[in-house]
Amino acid sequence: MASYTEATKRLLAATSERAVRLLRLAFFLCADLSCLRSIGHAVATAAAGSGRSEPSAVDLTLWTEPRRSRCIEEHAALYGRRFASFLAACPSAFGCLTGLTLRSLKLADPEVRDILSTCARLRELCLKYCGQPTAVAERLVLRIDAPSSRLVTLRIVGCFFSGIELVCVPRLARLVVETWLGDDDPPLRFGHVPWLHRIRFRLSYQEPFALSNWLANTTSISVLDLDFKGEMVWIQLEDAKFLAPIFSNLKELHLQEIFPGCDLKWTLLYLEAAPFLNSLYVKISRHICGLNRLQCIAEKTNLLREARDFKHHSLNYVEIQGFQPEQTLISYTRLVMGRAVNLKRIRLRCKDECERCDRVRERAGAPMRSAWSEEEKNLVRAQIVRGFSPSSIELIMDDMDLVCIDNWFLVEI
Incomplete structure (x- = not known):
């Protein structure tokens, strides 16, 4: 950190005659407050820009233990205190931040209030493994x-x-909650969030709950x-009139990483409840590599619901990832x-x-998956x-690699 500090000071000192437009730094919360x-x-001086216009973005990422995703409670409390001291010692630097990422800190209401009051320009806040890693009741x-x-953007990961x-x-405007480590109840309560229009919620297990209750104020x-x-699919089936x-205003719906063999008729409930939906994305989880480290013990039960007969006039694009020539998926596609x-x-x-997944197959001596032939594709298309009218809908089947790029929440308002 001593070398990093000197390098940062020299680098930012060279900007004294030029306006800084974008500044991103990442470093450890070391014990040396100096x-x-x-x-x-150095950040505050560079961002001031000698009286010129403010930078478009000043982002800080503060790390704790190297190569450690989570800290024990004692360490989390220690880093929480270090961050509080840093925040109090450098209000000018934090006052010019537009983005802040914190990891493995003991964090509660007072600290968050201090962050938002000190970081007056803050637009993006990301909390990873923050909070108090104690018993849930505490x-x-x-x-x-x-x-x-x-x-504008709040991202909460494993907190x-x-x-x-x-x-x-x-x-x-944008909210992301991933790998929730709290109670079994829906973790979010929405108050006055009039601009909130993009939500991502990623869980491996959650006591099933009704979306209409959880999203009542959005x-x-x-x-x-x-x-x-x-x-498991952690949502309760309910009548479309409660979700309507x-x-x-829903235009785009992503239903991701659904376990293989799940009956997908329940997804039509959301199509029925969203009359202005333009795009529907459904992804079937085909991984065998154990990407989800928090293994779920809940039973993967089908959400059984008959597909009601209704007509949707806005949907123009549907994408199904992880598609295989299974009768359930073929029937579902025809239903849509x-x-x-x-x-x-x-x-x-x-x-x-x-x-x-390929390494798992290789170790097990299993054959690697190959691309579909045109004959196989034509058979499924038929x-x-x-x-249906052959010219009314364009049906595309491809073998493109599915790379999960989590960039949907980065789109500007």
């Missing part, structure tokens, strides 16, 4: 009440809170991404085609490449489009 102060002073609810904040309450975050959602990590007010009267294109992405 190093942190030096970096903070964990605190993270309560964010920041009516004057500029926060140890018993719940999150977004009381008042008026500019929040009527501006345009993009919803639910990732089940190849484990919430999905009245029958409901969406203005559907223009269906894309079936068949080949789900994963280097880890089964899907039978009875």
